[in-house]
Structures are given as structure tokens and as C-alpha cells.
Amino acid sequence: MSIVGSLCYSRPVLLSGLRILLRWRRAWISAGVSLLLAVGLLLVPQFDVLGFEAAFAVAVLMPVFAGALGAGFRRSGLPEDRPWASLAALLVAAEALVAVPLLLVAANMVRAPICDPWEGLLFFLLLPAFSAALAAVAGWFLALAVRRPAVALLLWLVVFLASLVLVAWRFYATPAVSFFGPFFGQYPGVLYDTLVPITGRLLTYRATNLLEAGILLAVAAFAWDPATHRISARRLLRSRLAALVLLPALASAAALYALGPALGHRTDTESIGKKLGRLARGETCDVWAPREWPLADHLLLLEDCEFRVSQIRRFAGMPPHGERLTVLAFRSETEKVALMGAGRTSVAKPWRREVYIQGGNFPHSVLKHELAHVLLGELCPGPFHVPARWGGLLPLPGLVEGGAVAADWPVDELSPHGWAAAMDRLGLLPSPQTLVGVGFLGENAGLAYTATGSFVRWLVENAGADAFRAVFVAGDFEGSYGRPLDALWAEWRQWLHQRPLTPEQVASAEARFAGPGFFRLRCPHAVAAAAERRDRELFAGDRTAALAAQDDACRLSGNDPWQRVARLALLVAVGYAADAEAAADTLAADHSLGGRLLDVVAALRADAVWLQDRPAEARAEYQRLLPRATSSLERRLLLSKIHATAQPRTVQSYLRDYLAGRPLPGRTLSLPAGSDVQALDQAARLAPDDPVAHYLRARGLLNLGEWSAAAEALDRALALGFESEAFRLEALSQRLTLRYRFGDLPGAETDARALEHCGTPEYEAKGSDWLERIAWKRARSGLKTEN
Numbered sequence: 001m002s003i004v005g006s007l008c009y010s011r012p013v014l015l016s017g018l019r020i021l022l023r024w025r026r027a028w029i030s031a032g033v034s035l036l037l038a039v040g041l042l043l044v045p046q047f048d049v050l051g052f053e054a055a056f057a058v059a060v061l062m063p064v065f066a067g068a069l070g071a072g073f074r075r076s077g078l079p080e081d082r083p084w085a086s087l088a089a090l091l092v093a094a095e096a097l098v099a100v101p102l103l104l105v106a107a108n109m110v111r112a113p114i115c116d117p118w119e120g121l122l123f124f125l126l127l128p129a130f131s132a133a134l135a136a137v138a139g140w141f142l143a144l145a146v147r148r149p150a151v152a153l154l155l156w157l158v159v160f161l162a163s164l165v166l167v168a169w170r171f172y173a174t175p176a177v178s179f180f181g182p183f184f185g186q187y188p189g190v191l192y193d194t195l196v197p198i199t200g201r202l203l204t205y206r207a208t209n210l211l212e213a214g215i216l217l218a219v220a221a222f223a224w225d226p227a228t229h230r231i232s233a234r235r236l237l238r239s240r241l242a243a244l245v246l247l248p249a250l251a252s253a254a255a256l257y258a259l260g261p262a263l264g265h266r267t268d269t270e271s272i273g274k275k276l277g278r279l280a281r282g283e284t285c286d287v288w289a290p291r292e293w294p295l296a297d298h299l300l301l302l303e304d305c306e307f308r309v310s311q312i313r314r315f316a317g318m319p320p321h322g323e324r325l326t327v328l329a330f331r332s333e334t335e336k337v338a339l340m341g342a343g344r345t346s347v348a349k350p351w352r353r354e355v356y357i358q359g360g361n362f363p364h365s366v367l368k369h370e371l372a373h374v375l376l377g378e379l380c381p382g383p384f385h386v387p388a389r390w391g392g393l394l395p396l397p398g399l400v401e402g403g404a405v406a407a408d409w410p411v412d413e414l415s416p417h418g419w420a421a422a423m424d425r426l427g428l429l430p431s432p433q434t435l436v437g438v439g440f441l442g443e444n445a446g447l448a449y450t451a452t453g454s455f456v457r458w459l460v461e462n463a464g465a466d467a468f469r470a471v472f473v474a475g476d477f478e479g480s481y482g483r484p485l486d487a488l489w490a491e492w493r494q495w496l497h498q499r500p501l502t503p504e505q506v507a508s509a510e511a512r513f514a515g516p517g518f519f520r521l522r523c524p525h526a527v528a529a530a531a532e533r534r535d536r537e538l539f540a541g542d543r544t545a546a547l548a549a550q551d552d553a554c555r556l557s558g559n560d561p562w563q564r565v566a567r568l569a570l571l572v573a574v575g576y577a578a579d580a581e582a583a584a585d586t587l588a589a590d591h592s593l594g595g596r597l598l599d600v601v602a603a604l605r606a607d608a609v610w611l612q613d614r615p616a617e618a619r620a621e622y623q624r625l626l627p628r629a630t631s632s633l634e635r636r637l638l639l640s641k642i643h644a645t646a647q648p649r650t651v652q653s654y655l656r657d658y659l660a661g662r663p664l665p666g667r668t669l670s671l672p673a674g675s676d677v678q679a680l681d682q683a684a685r686l687a688p689d690d691p692v693a694h695y696l697r698a699r700g701l702l703n704l705g706e707w708s709a710a711a712e713a714l715d716r717a718l719a720l721g722f723e724s725e726a727f728r729l730e731a732l733s734q735r736l737t738l739r740y741r742f743g744d745l746p747g748a749e750t751d752a753r754a755l756e757h758c759g760t761p762e763y764e765a766k767g768s769d770w771l772e773r774i775a776w777k778r779a780r781s782g783l784k785t786e787n
Contacts, residue, residue, distance in 0.1 A: 013082070017089030020077045021069075027076070030065035030097055037061055038101035048112050050120030051525055052196050054105050056187065058098055059127035063135035063183040064160055066094035070139025071156040075149040080229045083220070087140050094136040098128045115523035115556055122198055127185035130206055134213050135160070135183050141216045144224065144231045172383070174268045175328065175354060178341025180205045182212070189341035194521075194528040201264035201338075208256045208265070215249050218242070264338055269354065272328055272339050282306045283780075284322070289329045293360060300362045300741065301329060307776050308368040312375045312407045317465030325353040325374050327367070333358055346370050350377025350385040362741065363773075372407035373400065379469050387472050396475045398435035398452045403472055405453025406460060411765035413631045414505060418761075420454035421496040422509030423447060432489035436475045447513040458492050508630035511596030523556040527563070530556060534570070543574040561593050565600055572607045572660060580608035599628055603638070607660040610645060615652060619645035632762055636726050643692045651693070654683035658696060676700050684713070691720035695731055702734065711738045729755065729763045736770055740777075749774050 021027045037058065041047045047054050069076070070090050078086035102124050109117065138159060143152040160183055167181045178189040186205065188196045222245070223236035236242055256263070261271040273279065277291025280298050285305035289298045305327050313320055330336035336358050337343035346357045348370040355370040377385030382392015387399035405416060414422070423429045429451055434440045440448050460468045463481060471480035478484045521527075534549035550570050554563045568587060571580035584605030588598060603625055610618035622642045629635040637659070644655035657679040680697040687693045698713035714735040722728045736751035752774065755767030 013085050014088050014092070017078055017085055018092060021089055021093050024076045026072055027069060027093060030069060030093075031100070033065060034062060034097045034100040038104040041101055041105055042108055046521075046524070048105065048108055049115050049523070050102075050105050050109065050117045050124075051115055051523075052120070052123050052188070054101065055120065055123035055127045056184070058101050058124070059131050059184040062094075062097045062101075062128055063131040066090075066097055066132040067135035067139035067156045067160060067183070068153060069093055070136040070141075071143050071152040072149050073140055073143050074147075074152070081226065083140070083144060083224060083229075087137070090136045090140055091133055094132040095129060098124065098132050102128075113522050113556070113558065115526040116529070119198065119526070119529075126198065126202060126206055130209065131183050131185055134209055137213050137216055141220055141231075144220055147230065170266060172351065174266065175272060175340040175349065175352070175356060176267050177347055178337075180265050182209050189337065189343070189345075194524040195343065195532055196525045197529060199264075204256075204263050205265050208253070211249065211253050211256065215246065215253060218245055218249065222246070267340055269326065269328070269352075275335075275339065276328065276330070284309050285325055285327060287327045287329065289360065290331050296741075297360045297362070301327070301360050301364060301367075303777075304362060304364050304367055305371065306780070307773050308371050309375060310776060311772070312368070312372050315407050315460070315465070316376060316379070316469060318375065318378065318469075322375070322378055323353060325355070325371070327355045327357065327371075329360055330356070330358045348373035350374045350380075351383060353377075362737065369404050369408040369410075372404040376403050376407065376472060379472050381473070387475055389474055396436050397438065398440040398448070399456070399472060399475055401440070401449050402435060402452030402456040403468075405449050406457035409453075409457065412762050413508070415761065415765070416450045416454040416457065417496070418499060418501065418505070419450045419509055419513070421499040422501055422506045423451060423513055424493055424496050425501065425506055426510050426513075428509075428513055429493070432485045435485065444513055450513070454496075455489065455492050458495065459488070502630075504628055504630045507596050507628075510594065522558045522560065526556045527553050527560075531566075538570070538573070543576075546570060546574065561597055565593075565597060565604070568601065568604050572604050572611070575611065577608045577611035581605060581612070584608060599625055606641070610641070610656055611660055615645040632726060632730065632760075636730060639724050639726055640692060640696060647687065647690070651683050651687045651690070654679040654686070655693065655696065658683075658700070677704060689720060691717040691722050692727060694720065695722075695727055698731070698734065707738055707741060711735065711742070714738070725758075725760075729758055729760060733763060733766055740770070740774070745774055745777065 041054050041057060047057055070087075073086050073090055074080055076086075078089060080086075102121075106117070106121075139152070139156045142155045142159070143149065146152050146155065163181050163183050167179045170176055170179060179187045180202075181187075186202050219236060219242075220231060222239045222242035223231040223233065225232040225235055260266045261268065273288045276288045278289055278293070278298060280287045280289070280302040282302050283306060285302055287298065287302040287305055289301060305325075309325070310320065312318075313322070328340075330339065333343040336356060340347075340356055342356060346355070346366045346369075348355045350373050353374050355367070355374060357364065357367060357370060373386075380386055380388065380392065382388050384392060384395065386392075387396040387403070388394050389396065409416065420429070428447060430439075430443050430448055434443060434448060435452055435455070440452070456468070459471070459481070467480045471477055475485075477488055481488060530549050530553035534546050534553065537543075537545035537549055547567070547570060550563070550567045554560070554567055557563045564587060568580060568583045571577075571583060584601050587593065587601045588605065591598070593601065602621060606618040606621035606625075609621070619642055622638050622645070626635070626638045626642070629638055640655075641659050644652055644659055647655065658676050677697070677700040680693070680700045684690070684693045684697045694713045694717035698710045698717065701710035701713060714731050718728070718731050718735065722731070732751050732754055736748050736755070739745075739748040739751065748770065752767045752770035755763045756771060758764060758767070
């Protein structure tokens with residue numbers, strides 16, 4: 001029979017092939033696995049809705065069985081003399097394996113949240129449906145190439161495992177945390193990055209897979225020998241038409257592979273470095289940064305890395321010098337997710353001694369935490385250089401992150417010890433097994449990180465660095481401390497009970513940590529997509545579209561309280577003051593929101609009242625909320641508004657433009673900063689003797705990177721003198737940073753010593769950290785750069 005004749009089979013032939021498959025035991029086993037998977041998906045949050053998680057789970061498993069069906073078609077009873085008709089039946093069977101979980105998950109929408117079913121359906125088409133079809137073609141092709149079905153099945157399993165090994169190797173050998181594979185599609189990256197859109201990268205990768213499948217089909221068409229019922233290399237090589245078709249196709253596939261880094265299908269440090277553009281080398285750190293950054297900012301980031309390395313090594317009792325490490329600083333979240341897969345989340349790969357961050361703020365807010373992963377990884381001998389069991393193959397995420405938090409030790413209004421004590425009093429502490437199990441991933445991230453960090457720091461403070469280094473390798477607490485983990489955890493909790501806390505601090509901890517973990521969120525991807533659309537529209541100035549997007553976020557989240565408050569904040573931000581006041585009154589009547597969230601609502605209502613030219617009423621509300629503020633940022637914001645509402649109308653209007661509606665819960669983009677600074681310039685000009693106006697102007701200039709002008713404004717504000725210590729401490733902290741940036745170490749030291757003895761834990765910690773940095777700076781040599 002000719003190729004054309006084979007391709008033009010009728011529906012009865014296809015139905016006949018499907019009936020044959022229904023009598024094949026392997027097909028029934030595959031169908032049973034598909035059904036079990038579908039039922040399992042319905043039992044796991046996030047996997048029981050039509051979305052990425054369910055599609056990815058099906059894509060991981062079902063293509064294995066689809067390929068096994070294709071590889072075994074000679075054993076199935078399908079006609080060997082009609083391979084194209086057999087392939088059609090196999091493709092239908094492969095898609096049926098995907099359709100079973102798809103239909104059950106879709107039917108589950110009657111009880112589970114309906115997130116974004118159209119995007120979920122598209123994920124099913126692009127991930128498991130496409131992968132299953134490709135696997136069936138690959139298995140079928142192998143069955144045509146060899147006579148024995150067992151050999152064809154073995155070859156298919158080798159091909160499938162080889163594709164996974166290649167993905168694992170790319171995870172291990174490159175910066176990537178997002179991966180593409182022909183038989184699962186795409187794994188998008190970090191768990192905490194909830195925005196998982198369908199991107200052009202996935203579409204171009206699937207186009208590449210389609211070309212690869214076409215090459216297999218073309219080879220089969222040109223090489224099929226109807227006499228032997230096998231693919232014949234001789235027939236392929238003797239066909240001129242094959243050369244005309246296959247050579248351009250193979251060249252196109254090779255070109256697409258070569259363009260992989262540009263298309264975002266794979267990455268490496270060298271290609272990322274070229275896109276960033278400039279390398280600075282220090283004694284320990286190599287720092288890649290965007291070529292357009294000011295050189296001074298690049299060198300400060302390098303210096304920050306060198307200093308943090310010295311701090312972490314001293315904390316862990318490690319030798320002062322070790323192997324070099326690399327920091328890659330991206331321009332934005334968008335660039336970082338495109339080049340290596342992680343967007344909002346910063347990442348470290350200890351085995352590669354690389355850290356991936358975005359932005360160049362100084363001191364960098366997350367650099368020390370990520371560097372801790374790399375440096376503490378020197379203690380762990382396994383392949384990934386993280387605390388792990390099973391020869392280093394089963395990571396212990398609680399110890400991984402707890403060790404990094406303990407080394408970083410971020411202090412704001414409370415230290416991690418203080419936050420952990422508040423968690424304990426609220427009954428929010430996770431179990432000790434969080435440290436040594438995968439349950440860590442199901443917890444609220446902030447809660448789990450902070451609690452385990454406090455526990456690890458307590459171990460170091462009480463038993464020294466030697467025992468910490470021993471336990472960090474594999475979590476053997478009894479071998480390192482002579483007591484099991486449960487006993488140590490109980491001792492730590494007893495110690496936490498002795499720490500004094502105010503009711504406001506406990507309430508702040510409840511608002512900060514009581515949120516659900518990722519797997520308990522409702523429609524996190526759809527909510528994140530709606531929030532991203534809201535921010536994009538807000539930035540573009542389309543208030544109506546931004547509000548519509550936020551309404552979608554509220555609906556998809558099941559009217560999550562924070563999304564409802566975010567909508568209120570958005571109303572204030574876009575100037576719909578009367579609507580905002582009415583929405584705030586509605587939210588204030590809902591006491592299920594909790595005390596801290598109701599305080600946010602009250603502050604936003606006061607903003608709405610102020611925008612309607614009722615400053616006295618707004619001021620009274622800000623004053624009522626001031627004693628309940630538990631963070632320095634919240635306190636300064638309320639004090640700024642209290643001060644501004646008492647100013648003359650002209651000055652007040654300019655300050656109101658800057659202050660009303662800040663901060664906005666859930667926002668990810670800022671409005672253009674230029675207009676902010678213009679308003680603050682006017683306020684400072686009209687009130688030349690007002691320290692708060694000059695302080696706020698300095699903050700606006702800092703956001704624009706206008707360092708010299710900001711320093712002058714801070715000097716002016718400090719010289720005029722603040723009534724509130726909250727402003728003075730923050731102005732000192734900001735001036736200290738600028739003095740250090742300008743090389744004025746004596747001036748920076750003076751400000752740091754003032755902070756170190758101010759009596760406020762947050763600023764005392766900053767002062768001590770800066771004094772340590774200044775002493776380190778004075779003791780070291782210069783840095784070099786390479787273009």
C-alpha cells in the first residue's frame with residue numbers, strides 16, 4: 001500500500017484500531033493509572049482545580065504510558081502493515097489518558113474554586129496533551145525501528161529517562177530553575193512565584209517539539225519498508241525527496257536548538273553575563289550587573305558581597321577564606337524570570353556557588369540571606385551542598401532556610417526571636433519536624449523561615465558554632481547535641497516564653513504570619529495574574545481597568561480579606577475618595593477581619609476622608625491609630641500624616657499627594673516617582689523650616705537615586721530638629737548610608753554610633769551592623785572591574 005493510501009484511512013479503520021486497543025492489557029493498565037492519578041488530584045489542594053498544577057502532574061506521568069503504548073504497538077494486535085492507521089489509534093489512546101484526569105478535574109469545578117478554566121485548559125493542551133502525543137509518536141517510531149516489542153519498550157524508557165536526566169543536568173549545571181522538556185512541557189520555577197503565565201517561551205518550545213515530531217514522521221514515511229514492516233535506513237538514504245525534506249528540517253531544528261538561550265529554552269552563566277554586560281571582581285566575589293548601572297553602584301554591590309561573606313563565615317565559625325562565588329544582579333523581576341526562571345524570589349545554588357538577585361539597592365536587602373546558602377553549603381558534602389539525607393539527595397528545607405535566616409538575622413521591629421515568641425503565644429509555631437521534612441514547603445513561608453531561623457540561631461548562641469556545623473549537614477540533632485530534636489525544640493520554646501512582648505507586637509505577628517501556605521491559597525495563580533494586570537493598568541493610568549482587575553482578584557481569591565483591603569487601597573490611590581470611604585465603612589463592620597487588618601482599613605478610611613478635604617477628622621483617626629502601630633515604617637507614616645494634616649492648606653495639599661494611600665497592600669508596581677518629588681519640592685519650598693517636609697523630600701530623592709540632593713535634604717531636616725524620635729532615627733539611618741556611599745567614613749561612624757545606643761532594637765542592630773562594616777572597610781584593599 002502506498003504512503004498516501006496508508007494516510008487516507010477511513011473512520012471504520014480507526015474505530016477498528018481502538019477496539020483492538022481495548023483488548024490490550026497494557027492499555028487497560030495505563031487507563032487505570034490515569035484514573036488513579038485523576039482521583040489523587042482531587043484530594044490535593046491546588047491540584048484539584050483546572051490549572052497549572054494539575055496539568056503539570058498529568059504531564060509528568062501520563063506521557064510515560066503513552067510512549068509505552070506506542071512502543072508496544074506490534075504486541076497490541078494493531079495491523080503492522082498499516083502503521084499510520086495504528087499511529088492514529090495510538091494518538092487517540094494517548095489523549096484519552098490525558099482526558100480522564102482533565103474531565104474529572106473539570107467536573108470538580110462544581111465544588112472546587114473556579115479559577116481560570118480557559119487558561120487551565122490551555123495548560124492541559126500545551127503540557128500533557130502535547131507531551132502524550134509526542135511520546136506516542138516517539139514510542140511508535142521506535143517500534144517501527146526494531147522488531148522485538150520488548151526492545152522497543154526498553155528503548156522508549158531509555159529515551160524518556162534520558163530526557164529527564166538532561167533536565168536534571170541543566171538544573172545542576174546551569175543557573176536555571178525553570179525547565180523545558182519534550183515529555184512534560186515546562187516547569188516554571190520557584191514555588192513562591194505564584195504568577196505562572198503561558199509565555200512565548202513555552203509556545204516556541206512546543207513549536208520546536210512539533211518540528212522534532214515532524215522529523216520523526218518524515219523519516220518513518222520515507223524509510224518504511226512495506227515488505228519487512230520496518231524502517232529501512234537504505235530506503236531513507238536512497239530517497240532524494242527525503243533529502244529535500246529532511247535536510248532543511250534538521251537544519252531548522254539545529255538552528256532552533258542554537259537559539260535556545262535567546263528563546264529562553266535554556267540558559268547558562270556566560271549568556272546571562274553577556275546580557276548583563278559588566279563584571280566586577282573582588283577578593284571572593286564576582287558580581288555581574290547591568291552595563292548601564294553607574295559604576296559606583298556596581299562596586300558597592302561587590303563590596304556588599306565581600307562584607308557579607310566575612311560576616312557569615314564568622315557566624316558559622318568557618319575559615320575566613322574559601323572558594324570564589326558569583327552574584328548575578330538582574331535589572332528586574334521580568335528579566336530574571338526570562339533568563340533563569342525565578343521572578344520575585346531570589347535564589348542561590350550552593351553547588352554552583354552562584355546567587356541570583358534583582359536590583360542594586362545598598363545595602364542589598366536579600367543578598368546576605370542568599371550568600372548564606374552558598375557559604376553554609378561548604379559544610380555539606382552532598383551533590384547539592386545543602387543539608388540532606390540519603391547521601392545528599394533528600395534536602396531538608398527547614399534546615400536550609402533556617403540556617404540562612406540565622407546567619408542573615410534580619411531585625412525590624414522585632415528580631416526573629418521576638419517574632420517566634422509571638423508566634424508561640426498565638427499557637428502558630430510549626431512542629432519541630434518542619435526542620436527535617438518536606439512539610440516546611442506547605443507552611444506560610446514567612447512563618448516557617450522565621451521560626452526555623454530563630455531555633456537555629458538559638459542553637460548557635462547556646463551550644464556554639466561547632467555543634468551547628470555538625471547538625472547542619474544531615475539534621476542529626478541527637479548526635480550533635482546529645483538530645484533529640486523534640487527535646488531541643490521544647491527547650492527553645494521555654495526560652496521563648498521568657499521574652500517580653502507587648503499586645504501590639506503579638507497582634508502584629510498575627511497579621512504578619514497567620515496567612516495560609518501556598519497549598520492552602522485559593523486560586524493563587526489566577527489571583528497573581530489579576531494583580532499583575534491591575535498593576536499594569538494602574539501604571540498605565542487606566543483606573544477603571546485597574547479596579548476591574550482587582551475585582552477579579554477579590555472574586556478569584558474567595559474574597560480574601562487582604563484582597564478586599566487591597567481594593568480599598570486602590571480606590572484611595574486612584575482618587576475615588578467617596579467610594580473608598582463607603583468601602584471602608586463596610587469593611588470596618590466586618591470584625592472577622594481581625595484587629596490589625598481593621599487598623600489598615602481605618603488608616604485607609606482616614607486617607608479617603610483627607611482626600612475629601614476633611615483634615616481634622618483624618619488627623620483624629622491617625623492619632624487614634626498611632627499607639628497601635630508596631631513597625632517603625634507604620635509609625636513614621638502615621639506621624640507624617642498627623643503632621644501634614646496640621647499644616648496650612650497649600651503645604652498640606654502637596655504632602656497629601658505624596659502620603660495619601662501609602663502603603664498599598666498587595667501592590668507590586670509603584671506610580672511614577674517624578675510627580676511625587678515635584679510635590680515634595682513644592683512643600684519644602686513653601687515650608688522651609690519644616691523638618692518633616694525636608695525629610696519626605698529626601699525620601700523621594702532617594703527613590704530617584706539623587707544621592708547628593710537627598711543628603712542635603714537630610715542634613716537640613718536633622719539641623720532643624722524633629723519633635724519625633726522616629727523621624728530622627730530614620731533620617732540618621734539614611735544619612736549614614738549616603739555618607740558611607742560618599743566615602744565619608746568618620747561621618748558614617750558618628751551616625752552609626754548614635755544609632756547603636758538609641759534604645760530601639762531595629763536601629764541598634766543597624767548601627768552595630770554599620771560599625772562592623774566600617775571597620776571591615778578600613779581594613780581592606782581596593783576592588784577591580786572588568787568591562
